[in-house]
Every structure is written in C-alpha cells, then in structure tokens.
Amino acid sequence: MKKIVSVLLLLVLALSCTLVSCEKEEDINAKSEGVLTYAQYCDAALDSDVVIEGYVQGKQIYNTQYGNTSLYIQDGDGAYFVYRLACTQAEYDKIKVGGKVKISGTKSEWGGEVEIVDATCEVLTGEYIAKATDATAAFGNKDNLIKYQNQLVALKGLKVVASTKKDDTTEYAFLYNWDGSGEKGSDLYFNVSDGTTTYQFCVETDLCGKDTDVYKAVEALKVGATIDLEGFLFWYEGNPNPHVTKVTAK
Amino acid sequence: MKKIISLLLLLLLAFSALSLTSCHGRHALDPFTLPERFDTEKPIEITFWAKNDTNISQVNVYKKAIEDFSAIYPNITVNMKLYTDYGKIYNDVITNIATDTTPNVCITYPDHIATYMLGENIVVPLGDIMNDEKYGLGGSEVKFDAVTRDEIVPSFLNECIVNEDYYALPFMRSTEACYINKDFVNSLGYDTIPEVITWDFIFEVSEKAVSLGKKTVKNEKGEDVEVFVANEQEVLLPFIYKSTDNMMIQMLKQKGADYSNENGDILIFNEETEDILFSIAEKVDKKAFSTFKISGYPANFLNSGQCIFAIDSTAGATWMGSEAPLIDIPEERLLSFETVVRPVPQFDTENPQMISQGPSMCIFNKADNQEVLASWLFMQFLLTDGVQISYSQTEGYVPVTTRAQSSDVYRDYLSRSGEDNDLYYNVKLEATNLLLDNIDNTFVTPVFSNSASLRNAAGQMIEEVTKNRRRNKTVDEKFMDNLYREMNSLYKLNIVRTGYQDDLGKLPSGAVTLIIILCAVWCATVTYFVWLYLKKRKQCKTKP
Structure with a gap:
C-alpha cells in the first residue's frame, strides 16, 4: 500500500512539474481583438481613435484637482504616453506599475510628443517590467533617437553640462524649473552631453517627487560629472526631453 | 446624594454640549479688527504664495521686494513659496483652508477669492482697512511711501470687489493681444494689417493660407514630403488661441450676448454661444484654427513660421517673435520675420472690447491681528513704484498704480521700445502700450462662487468643438445639447454651493x-x- 501511495505521489509531483513547465511565458506583444499593434499605432493618423494594450512602466501622481494621471506604457515593440487619463482615485490605485492595461483614446501630438489623449483605461491581467533599452548609440542622432520615443531607455557615460540663469554667470549642474525660477520641489532640469550633442533632461516631479532617490541624485550632481541615466524618452518641441527615473554618477 | 448626581450630570451635559460645538471642523475665526498700533518689536512670520510665469526675473523682483520690506520692518519675516500656476495656488488654498494653514498673502484671481470666501472670515475684507488713517493705503503710520487709494487705477481696483466689498488689491494687469507674422500676411496678398482687426479678417487670411494647398518636395534626406504651399512646412496652423475661456468670454461680450450676471446666474448656455461654437467648428473644418490645449504653445508655432496669428496674454509677449528674449524651440526651427501686435479681434471695430486680467492679491485672516496687519503692510509694499515698475518690465504687464505709470522711470522705459531685445524688446513694449491705450475698453466678468467654474466651461466648450471636428465627429444641435448638459454637470454650474461641508470628508x-x-x-x-x-x-x- 505504501508503495502504491508513493508511486501515486510521485506521479502527481511529475504531473504538476509538467504543468508548470508547460505554462506559457507571457507574450507581451499579444493583443486582443481590435487592438492595434505598435506598428499599426505608429501608422495611425493623428486625431484618430486608437486602442492599444501594454504594460504600465511608470505612472504620474494622481492629480486630485483635475482627477487624472499620465501613464508611460510599453510592450515588446514600443512605447506609448497616455496624457491626463481621467480616473478616480480608486481607479488610479488599481493601475499598477508592471500591470497590463488596455487604453482607448485619440492619438495626438502636443509640442512634438506623440501621445494618447481623452483616454479610458481597462486593467487587464498580465505583468511585464521592461528593462531599460540602451539608446546611447543613438544619442547624437535625433532621427534615430526618436524611434525610442516614450520608451524606458538607458543612456550611459554622458557628461553633465552647466546650466545658467538669466543675469547670473554662475554655472549650475541643475536648475529648479527650466530657467531656475523654481525652488526645491519644482521639476529639475539639467543639461547632458555626449561631447557633441547636448539635450535638457528633466526630473518630472509628477513622476519622481522631491523625496525620490533620482531627485536627490540630480540635486547632488556636479558640472562635468560622468553619469549613467535611465528614463522615459519624452519629446518636446523637436528635442528629446527625457523624464529621468534613475541617475548614477560615476 | 441625588443633588450631587444631578449636578455631576449637568456638568457633563454642559461639557459635552461645548465639546460638540467646538471640536469638529475648523474653528471659525473672528472677523479681523485692525489693532490700534502695529507692534514693531514683536517678531512676526508671514507666508507669501507668489505666482510667476516661470520667469526668473519675476522671482528676483519678489525676492528683492521681500528684502527691501524686511529692511523697513525687521521684525517681519516673509517666507515665499513659488508657484507657476494659478490653478495650483487655488487648489492649495482650498486644501489649506480646511486645516487652518492658509498663507498670509497670496497672489490670486478674484474668481478664486469668491470660492475662498465660502468659508467664514477666511479672506480679510479690505474696504475699511484701506481707508484707515494710520495703516490704510498711504496711511500716516506706514513706514514707507505707500500709494494712496486714489493712486490705484480705479477700474483695476473695482475688479477686486466681491460681494460688495474689496477682498483683493490688483497687483499687475494685462490683457490679450494678437501677435502676427506680418511677413506671412503680406505674402498672402494683404499689404496692410488694420489697427483693429476683425474676426472675419483673421479667418479670411487663415483660410487663404490653407487654401493654397500642399505640394511635394524633397527633404534634407532626399525623401518626398508634403508641405503647405503657404509656408513650405509640413505644419501650418494659421490661427492658434492660448486661452479659449477668454476667447469665448470676449466674443460673447463683443456680441452683447449673455454670459453671467452679478447675481451669479449662469447665462452662457444660449443661442449666441451656440452660433459661436458652430462658426468655430466651420473654421476647424477648414484647418484654419486650433488651440494651445490641442496643439501646443502659440509662440512656438509663430516663431517657427507655422502660425500667422497667435493670441496670448500681453504677459506672454517676451516669448513672441523671432527676436524674443525667451525662446522655447530649437534654434534651427526659428524663422526670421516681423512681428506686429494688435488687440484681440473684434466684431465691432468702433467699439473694441477686451478682457482685463492679471494677478491680484488677497490676505487671509489669522487669530493674531498683528500678523494680519503685517500681511497688509507687505501687500501695500508690493504696490510701491520699485516693485510695480520692476515686475511690469518682466513681461507685457502694466503697473496698477497711476503713480508708477506716470513716473519718469516708467515713461522713460516705454519710450525706449526696440533699443534692445531684452528689457526694451519692442513686442513686449507694444503689448504693454496696447493695454495702456485701451484701459477704457477693458472689462471683467462678474465674480461669484461659481465664476471660476463657469470660466472653465466657457473654454472647454471651444476645446470640445475643436477636438471633435478635428476627429471628424459630428457637431450638430444634438452635440450642442449634450455639450451644454455635460458642461453643466462637469462644472456643477446648476448647483449652488453654500459651504465646505462636502469637502470635510x-x-x-x-x-x-x-x-x-x-x-x-x-x-x-x-x-x-x-x-x-x-x-x-x-x-x-x-x-x-
């Protein structure tokens, strides 16, 4: 009897192992019916209705004044920015970083940033946290860099270039607000260069507030420092303006 | 024994009655009364929530004002908190009213003050204080050369009346202006731009630009791209409006149509409004019109030759034009052209009407009347010539006092238009002169507890119509009915708000x-x- 029980247990064990190994790895590019692939989304005209599915990689704070948030979403092929998604606090809480969502809205462009506006969101089952894609090689060429628009990218070995304020000759490693008109708690702006090309980067406080590691790391930067960065490749008026999420000074 | 028990119970009852009436919610402050004298020995700390247009020059003016004021009143410490958005200040004030942590002095709009006043004794009424002999405007005990009541431009001061009393003082005034790419207009066959332009003129020129159509050219990489004939660029948005709430309000005013009244009645949902919206829909169909919320900053399109008419505040003049001191686009996109400044378009050029806007200041009530008096003194200091003139020079603002406006320093400033592209930037000075020349043609809308919401709805209706037509959605009578209903519901325009009960949680x-x-x-x-x-x-x- 003991032998039979042992054999049965072994069989159950083997079967469960098989079931576990058979479970498919999530296909992060799989789309439900009627949902656009990333390529189809790119081809969609501005001001047209779009439906996309992807995994939330970042979410801005919940704006209690207007009842909305903005999302950075990604699948295996590309990324999407959802601007001011109207939602309640409870709906916002259900949107998790890494979680899968279905977004229905209108494709739009504002100041060069392609985004989805007037959107609604449905939380789906599924999880995927993207690794930052190394886009350092594309840094000097905007035409190449824009292919990573809205994606979580890594940019390595870049230098902090001085920022200045009006009527002030002091060289700053970063500014509170784009022209230095802010104070602690304002968005941080700093210039980053590969030696040839310089862009302004931003710590968007609606994404990473003043108590986050990245905010403090940027406040501690020195002009000339070599840094590695990660962030969402936001675009503004013809130039990249990454929303930085991680900075490592070397 | 019975007597003792009765006494104890009565005491308990009295205690509980007191507790019930005083424990929950914010304790209403007593109305502010002006103290006999200001105590210059007592250390007083006040907070000042200051709004700037993301403009460091304005921040520097505030800092200098605080420094100079502290030199006169060393016992008063002013702590400044910077904002770049009126909406954020409004939101923070509302939140802080519930926790008794309002600032002492705040830059704000009268529309917003009307909502702050839903709480009891929250905002200090200024009617009596400003007339006080000792500490009123230009009072004998004020330790600096303060302006008198008569020296504040009367129409600007009257804009600060809420519920029949003054609850604010004006700080700066601006209006809207139409910034025009003159070269572009000329290239379309219009040799002159009228001094006062009409809506018809703007749309005629805009439609003409689009009607020239597109052509295919090779780009830098040798690829075929479609560009507009009018500007040889892939993008052409001939007419962009920054604040569509102002657009609707001014159009209604110019047509003599209803918007709201002093009783707080919402009158905007009428046929004239509908006509305006249908006409805007038609212009959107012709690709002649867009908005800031939909497309981006008017200045950026103007400066890159993608826009002919950009309407924005005169307080945005330093961003307008190819020689503007503040530029927000990459250098390679900047186009060289002549910028002219005109009042906002009109329906009746003989009777131009334009909105008066700009920051005002209010003070919040506190338990310590010395603290409130200190706030009032600081607010008066912000009206002195040094602050008024310096701040107005940072943008196309106009000082709110006749004393500053007529001072030699300010007259000299106005006379030097175009001497450089910084302090004397000609577009900024033209925008400033536009308001100075039209003060009698300005108007404001009635202020009441829901007036801020009504303003939002006014702009939102234009945004909705524009968006929907861009997306080829039908805009018809049924759409308008739904839009009116949605606006009513979204902005709670048919609900009379009476207090903060809803917000206590x-x-x-x-x-x-x-x-x-x-x-x-x-x-x-x-x-x-x-x-x-x-x-x-x-x-x-x-x-x-």
Whole structure:
C-alpha cells in the first residue's frame, strides 16, 4: 500500500512539474481583438481613435484637482504616453506599475510628443517590467533617437553640462524649473552631453517627487560629472526631453 | 446624594454640549479688527504664495521686494513659496483652508477669492482697512511711501470687489493681444494689417493660407514630403488661441450676448454661444484654427513660421517673435520675420472690447491681528513704484498704480521700445502700450462662487468643438445639447454651493467614538431626569 501511495505521489509531483513547465511565458506583444499593434499605432493618423494594450512602466501622481494621471506604457515593440487619463482615485490605485492595461483614446501630438489623449483605461491581467533599452548609440542622432520615443531607455557615460540663469554667470549642474525660477520641489532640469550633442533632461516631479532617490541624485550632481541615466524618452518641441527615473554618477 | 448626581450630570451635559460645538471642523475665526498700533518689536512670520510665469526675473523682483520690506520692518519675516500656476495656488488654498494653514498673502484671481470666501472670515475684507488713517493705503503710520487709494487705477481696483466689498488689491494687469507674422500676411496678398482687426479678417487670411494647398518636395534626406504651399512646412496652423475661456468670454461680450450676471446666474448656455461654437467648428473644418490645449504653445508655432496669428496674454509677449528674449524651440526651427501686435479681434471695430486680467492679491485672516496687519503692510509694499515698475518690465504687464505709470522711470522705459531685445524688446513694449491705450475698453466678468467654474466651461466648450471636428465627429444641435448638459454637470454650474461641508470628508474614528459617548451621556441624562420626574409624580400620587 505504501508503495502504491508513493508511486501515486510521485506521479502527481511529475504531473504538476509538467504543468508548470508547460505554462506559457507571457507574450507581451499579444493583443486582443481590435487592438492595434505598435506598428499599426505608429501608422495611425493623428486625431484618430486608437486602442492599444501594454504594460504600465511608470505612472504620474494622481492629480486630485483635475482627477487624472499620465501613464508611460510599453510592450515588446514600443512605447506609448497616455496624457491626463481621467480616473478616480480608486481607479488610479488599481493601475499598477508592471500591470497590463488596455487604453482607448485619440492619438495626438502636443509640442512634438506623440501621445494618447481623452483616454479610458481597462486593467487587464498580465505583468511585464521592461528593462531599460540602451539608446546611447543613438544619442547624437535625433532621427534615430526618436524611434525610442516614450520608451524606458538607458543612456550611459554622458557628461553633465552647466546650466545658467538669466543675469547670473554662475554655472549650475541643475536648475529648479527650466530657467531656475523654481525652488526645491519644482521639476529639475539639467543639461547632458555626449561631447557633441547636448539635450535638457528633466526630473518630472509628477513622476519622481522631491523625496525620490533620482531627485536627490540630480540635486547632488556636479558640472562635468560622468553619469549613467535611465528614463522615459519624452519629446518636446523637436528635442528629446527625457523624464529621468534613475541617475548614477560615476 | 441625588443633588450631587444631578449636578455631576449637568456638568457633563454642559461639557459635552461645548465639546460638540467646538471640536469638529475648523474653528471659525473672528472677523479681523485692525489693532490700534502695529507692534514693531514683536517678531512676526508671514507666508507669501507668489505666482510667476516661470520667469526668473519675476522671482528676483519678489525676492528683492521681500528684502527691501524686511529692511523697513525687521521684525517681519516673509517666507515665499513659488508657484507657476494659478490653478495650483487655488487648489492649495482650498486644501489649506480646511486645516487652518492658509498663507498670509497670496497672489490670486478674484474668481478664486469668491470660492475662498465660502468659508467664514477666511479672506480679510479690505474696504475699511484701506481707508484707515494710520495703516490704510498711504496711511500716516506706514513706514514707507505707500500709494494712496486714489493712486490705484480705479477700474483695476473695482475688479477686486466681491460681494460688495474689496477682498483683493490688483497687483499687475494685462490683457490679450494678437501677435502676427506680418511677413506671412503680406505674402498672402494683404499689404496692410488694420489697427483693429476683425474676426472675419483673421479667418479670411487663415483660410487663404490653407487654401493654397500642399505640394511635394524633397527633404534634407532626399525623401518626398508634403508641405503647405503657404509656408513650405509640413505644419501650418494659421490661427492658434492660448486661452479659449477668454476667447469665448470676449466674443460673447463683443456680441452683447449673455454670459453671467452679478447675481451669479449662469447665462452662457444660449443661442449666441451656440452660433459661436458652430462658426468655430466651420473654421476647424477648414484647418484654419486650433488651440494651445490641442496643439501646443502659440509662440512656438509663430516663431517657427507655422502660425500667422497667435493670441496670448500681453504677459506672454517676451516669448513672441523671432527676436524674443525667451525662446522655447530649437534654434534651427526659428524663422526670421516681423512681428506686429494688435488687440484681440473684434466684431465691432468702433467699439473694441477686451478682457482685463492679471494677478491680484488677497490676505487671509489669522487669530493674531498683528500678523494680519503685517500681511497688509507687505501687500501695500508690493504696490510701491520699485516693485510695480520692476515686475511690469518682466513681461507685457502694466503697473496698477497711476503713480508708477506716470513716473519718469516708467515713461522713460516705454519710450525706449526696440533699443534692445531684452528689457526694451519692442513686442513686449507694444503689448504693454496696447493695454495702456485701451484701459477704457477693458472689462471683467462678474465674480461669484461659481465664476471660476463657469470660466472653465466657457473654454472647454471651444476645446470640445475643436477636438471633435478635428476627429471628424459630428457637431450638430444634438452635440450642442449634450455639450451644454455635460458642461453643466462637469462644472456643477446648476448647483449652488453654500459651504465646505462636502469637502470635510469622513469623520475620524476618534471623533465618531466621542460623539457616540456623548450621545450615550445625553440619553442617560434624559433617562435619569425622566425617571426622577416619574418617581416624584408617583410619590405625589401615593401621598394622602
């Protein structure tokens, strides 16, 4: 009897192992019916209705004044920015970083940033946290860099270039607000260069507030420092303006 | 023994009654009364919530003002908190009213003040204070050369009346202006731009630009791209409006149509509004019109040759034009052209009407009247020439005092238009002169508790129509009916708000427990007295 029980247990064990190994790895590019692939989304005209599915990689704070948030979403092929998604606090809480969502809205462009506006969101089952894609090689060429628009990218070995304020000759490693008109708690702006090309980067406080590691790391930067960065490749008026999420000074 | 128990219960009852009336919610402050004298020895700390247009020059003016004021009143420390968005200030004030942590002095709009005033004694009325002989405007005990009431431009001061009293003072004034790429207009066959332009003119020129169509050219990489014939660029948005709420308000005013009235009646949902919206829909169909919210900053499109008419505040003039001191686009996109400044388009050029806008200041009530007086003194200091002139020079603002406007320093500033592209930037000075020349043609909308919401709805209707037509959605009578209903509901325009009850949220569990205990005590007390009464009655009945 003991032998039979042992054999049965072994069989159950083997079967469960098989079931576990058979479970498919999530296909992060799989789309439900009627949902656009990333390529189809790119081809969609501005001001047209779009439906996309992807995994939330970042979410801005919940704006209690207007009842909305903005999302950075990604699948295996590309990324999407959802601007001011109207939602309640409870709906916002259900949107998790890494979680899968279905977004229905209108494709739009504002100041060069392609985004989805007037959107609604449905939380789906599924999880995927993207690794930052190394886009350092594309840094000097905007035409190449824009292919990573809205994606979580890594940019390595870049230098902090001085920022200045009006009527002030002091060289700053970063500014509170784009022209230095802010104070602690304002968005941080700093210039980053590969030696040839310089862009302004931003710590968007609606994404990473003043108590986050990245905010403090940027406040501690020195002009000339070599840094590695990660962030969402936001675009503004013809130039990249990454929303930085991680900075490592070397 | 019975007497002792009764006494104890009565004490408990009195205590509980007091607790119930005073524990929950913010304690209403007493109305502010001006102290006999200001105590210059007592250290006083005040907070100042200051709005700037993301403009460091404005921040520097505030900092200098605080420094200069502190030199005159060393016992007063002014802590400044910077904002770049009126909406954020409004939101923070509302939040802080509930926790008794409002600032002392705040840059704000009268529309917003009307909402702050829904709370009791929150905002200090200024009618009496400003007339006080000692500490009023230009009062004998004020330790600097303060402006008198007569020296504030009367129409600007009157804009600060809410519920028949002054609850603010004006800080700066601006209006809207139409910034025009003159070269572009000329290239379309229009040799002159009228001094006062009409809506018809703007749309005619805009439609003409689009009607020239597109052509295919090779780009830098040798690829075929479609560009507009009018500007040889892939993008052409001939007419962009920054603040569509102002657009609707001014169009209605110019047409003599209803918007709201002094009683707080919402009158915007009328046929004239509908006509305006249908006409805008038609212009959107012709690709002649867009908005800031939909497309981006008007200045950026103007400066890159993608826009002919950009309407924005005169306080945005330093961003307008190819020589503007503030530029927000990459250098390679900047186009060289001549910029001219005109008032906002009109329906009747003989009777131009334009909105008066710009920051005002209010002070919040506090338990310590010395603190409030210190706030009032600081607010007066912000009206002195040094602050008024320096701040107005940072943008196309106009000082709110006749004293500053007529000063030699300011007259000299105005006379030097175009001497450089910084302080004397000609577009900024033209925008400033536009308002100075048209002060009598400005107007404001009635202020009441829902006026800020109504303003939002006014702009949102234009945004919705524009968006929907861009997306090829139908804009018809049915759409308008739905739009009116949505705006009514979204902005709660048909609901009379009377207080902050809705915003207090759930009671904390401690408070709930306390209330339950107090209710129990009340019940026990009443039961005890009823029992005593019945017992006494029984005793009376049983006695011979």
